[in-house]
Amino acid sequence: xxxxxxxxxxxxxxxxxxxxxxxxxxxxxxxxxxxxxxxxxxxxxxxxxxxxxxxxxxxxxxxxxxxxxxxxxxxxxxxxxxxxxxxxxxxxxxxxxxxxxxxxxxxxxxxxxxxxxxxxxxxxxxxxxxxxxxxxxxxxxxxxxxxxxxxxxxxxxxxxxxxxxxxxxxxxxxxxxxxxxxxxxxxxxxxxxxxxxxxxxxxxxxxxxxxxxxxxxxxxxxxxxxxxxxxxxxxxxxxxxxxxxxxxxxxxxxx
Amino acid sequence: xxxxxxxxxxxxxxxxxxxxxxxxxxxxxxxxxxxxxxxxxxxxxxxxxxxxxxxxxxxxxxxxxxxxxxxxxxxxxxxxxxxxxxxxxxxxxxxxxxxxxxxxxxxxxxxxxxxxxxxxxxxxxxxxxxxxxxxxxxxxxxxxxxxxxxxxxxxxxxxxxxxxxxxxxxxxxxxxxxxxxxxxxxxxxxxxxxxxxxxxxxxx
Numbered sequence: 001x002x003x004x005x006x007x008x009x010x011x012x013x014x015x016x017x018x019x020x021x022x023x024x025x026x027x028x029x030x031x032x033x034x035x036x037x038x039x040x041x042x043x044x045x046x047x048x049x050x051x052x053x054x055x056x057x058x059x060x061x062x063x064x065x066x067x068x069x070x071x072x073x074x075x076x077x078x079x080x081x082x083x084x085x086x087x088x089x090x091x092x093x094x095x096x097x098x099x100x101x102x103x104x105x106x107x108x109x110x111x112x113x114x115x116x117x118x119x120x121x122x123x124x125x126x127x128x129x130x131x132x133x134x135x136x137x138x139x140x141x142x143x144x145x146x147x148x149x150x151x152x153x154x155x156x157x158x159x160x161x162x163x164x165x166x167x168x169x170x171x172x173x174x175x176x177x178x179x180x181x182x183x184x185x186x187x188x189x190x191x192x193x194x195x196x197x198x199x200x201x202x203x204x205x206x207x208x209x210x211x212x213x214x215x216x217x218x219x220x221x222x223x224x225x226x227x228x229x230x231x232x233x234x235x236x237x238x239x240x241x242x243x244x245x246x247x248x249x250x251x252x253x254x255x
Numbered sequence: 256x257x258x259x260x261x262x263x264x265x266x267x268x269x270x271x272x273x274x275x276x277x278x279x280x281x282x283x284x285x286x287x288x289x290x291x292x293x294x295x296x297x298x299x300x301x302x303x304x305x306x307x308x309x310x311x312x313x314x315x316x317x318x319x320x321x322x323x324x325x326x327x328x329x330x331x332x333x334x335x336x337x338x339x340x341x342x343x344x345x346x347x348x349x350x351x352x353x354x355x356x357x358x359x360x361x362x363x364x365x366x367x368x369x370x371x372x373x374x375x376x377x378x379x380x381x382x383x384x385x386x387x388x389x390x391x392x393x394x395x396x397x398x399x400x401x402x403x404x405x406x407x408x409x410x411x412x413x414x415x416x417x418x419x420x421x422x423x424x425x426x427x428x429x430x431x432x433x434x435x436x437x438x439x440x441x442x443x444x445x446x447x448x449x450x451x452x453x454x455x456x457x458x459x
Contacts (some may be wrong), residue, residue: 002371002420003378003398036319045378070269074276076400076442082361093303096268121304121338123374123402167374168402199372226376234304246297252378252398 001250004216005045005223006240008037008230009203012051012081015061019228021178023130023146029231032065033072036248040073040229042237043254047073048170048203048225050128051081052145054187063095070096079169080128084112086119093120101126101170104143107157109149110164117165120199126201127166131188132174139188146174154188157194168223169200176205180228183211189219201225210236211241215251257455259285262312265301266441270336273441274299277452292374297455298322300330300336306347306363306366306405308357309338309415312403319356326433327358333433336377340428340435341407349405359430361409374404374421379438381427383416388457389427389434389450390416397446399426399438406437432459 010032011018017032032049039047040245047069050060062185066079077090080101089100100120106113106127117125118166131154132142139156158169173185184202193200199222202215206226215221229235262265267285274283284291292298300322302309304436313319322341326333335343346356347363355363365377378398383390399418406424416427418437429433440447 002375005377040396040447067268069264071272074273074442074447075445076402076439090263093266094268098265098266098269098303098439118305121349123301123376123404145452164421167402168376186320197372198374199376223377 003045003250003252004221004244005201005227005236006212006244006251007046007048007201007223008044008237009038009050009225009227011227012049012053012062012065014053014055014058015065018079019178019231023174023177027139028055033068035231036069039237040075041240043252044075044237045252046076046078046223049077049079049081050101051079053082063091066092066095067099077127080126086116089116089120092167097124100123102129103128104129106161107141107143107152110160113164113166117167118190122135122165122167125166126170127161128170129158130159130172131185141163155192158192158196158200162198166198167196168222169196171200171202173204179205179230180207180232181205183207184215184219184221186214186218189215189221191255193220199223209240213244213247213249214246256298257283258292258296259283259299259301261287262283262309262316262318264304264309264312264338265303266303270299270301270441271349273448273451277448277455279455281288281455287429289317292321292325294298295325295331298326298333299339300333300335300342301341302336302342303317304338305349306338306341307353310347310353311341313342315345315404318379321357323424328403330432330459332454332457332459336441337437337439340387340437341405343428343435344407344409345431347405350359358433359407359409359413359428361407363405363411364443366404366406366424371421374402376402379420381416381420383427387415389429389453391453392447393449399440399443403437407435
């Protein structure tokens with residue numbers, strides 16, 4: 001039976017791992033490689049690197065971090081942040097990425113999804129949707145690391161992205177990023193996962209291990225991602241897997 | 256020497272690194288040069304991408320002849336991973352009909368996953384022939400990492416492992432010195448490395 005994936009997220013900026021709250025208030029939280037080693041040893045099913053460096057130098061750091069991680073751990077690496085062209089993606093794959101995630105560039109130029117899927121295959125292409133609450137509590141899609149909000153329904157955009165060739169939707173709840181409070185937005189998560197036939201990975205808001213279970217059970221997520229809970233609390237991927245297993249969710253267990 | 260073919264569509268670094276880890280000092284070379292296969296004892300065709308583009312690249316780079324010569328002619332040990340396994344088929348149906356390597360009968364078609372999400376992404380278990388050398392010392396409950404929407408529909412005599420996701424499909428295939436895995440051993444933790452070690456130990 002296919003296992004539900006538990007995926008720690010590493011947010012990177014200029015070669016360092018950072019923490020944000022609702023995509024702002026950056027705080028340095030350390031050396032990414034050390035963290036990669038820990039998550040790998042603790043049985044993470046996949047790792048996601050999201051880079052928000054705005055400079056070429058920062059991007060080069062990302063390539064170095066991906067390469068160093070691919071040399072050390074034999075689990076899948078999904079990498080995103082600033083990917084705008086097939087060449088950008090190629091560079092990441094070459095550096096050791098197994099899957100590439102695109103976000104702003106995809107909604108600005110949806111043809112990019114078709115182009116990348118035709119080249120790399122859908123299965124290796126993730127479209128990240130940064131869902132953010134706008135006026136009157138309606139969700140829109142935010143771009144440019146949460147600074148711009150488009151009046152586009154995230155579920156509607158997910159359907160288009162999947163139709164064009166996205167192999168997975170990474171649904172990121174911007175308003176819950178780094179808050180570790182109320183879990184994923186289960187209503188939106190379940191709306192998106194029911195709307196598309198590709199897997200959906202949820203991210204943003206996890207504060208307890210029960211939130212992971214809820215994301216799967218109520219939200220229909222195929223993969224559950226989180227950052228802060230693994231970095232700032234004594235919860236680990238090992239404990240998370242075992243909690244999910246006890247709740248009856250199929251996961252990989254470390255023997 | 257272990258030659259890993261770079262045809263523009265692979266997670267080459269991961270595959271090379273995994274083989275360095277298990278190769279017991281055997282040199283590992285990532286190559287774009289068809290003539291380099293002459294010096295190899297083992298040939299690996301990785302794959303992240305589209306069937307049509309994969310075959311097109313192999314043809315354009317001149318790998319078809321050298322692969323046929325070294326793998327079919329000289330019987331060198333060969334492992335195709337994911338797309339690299341799918342291209343062993345006679346035809347592929349991703350992006351129209353494409354002629355494959357044709358080393359194992361059958362076609363590569365879309366996985367019939369029914370109501371399940373597609374692509375099939377993540378960790379899944381296998382049913383394998385217990386005595387098969389590729390799976391020596393691998394426990395049945397161990398998971399392997401898959402990421403694909405297509406599968407290799409080939410006759411049962413070439414299948415050495417199955418996975419079930421909507422349907423039961425070939426997870427690993429073999430025809431004498433030619434082997435393939437639909438999953439990614441280079442991304443399947445210690446279990447995957449064990450499988451690669453087994454592959455290197457198989458007698459030609």
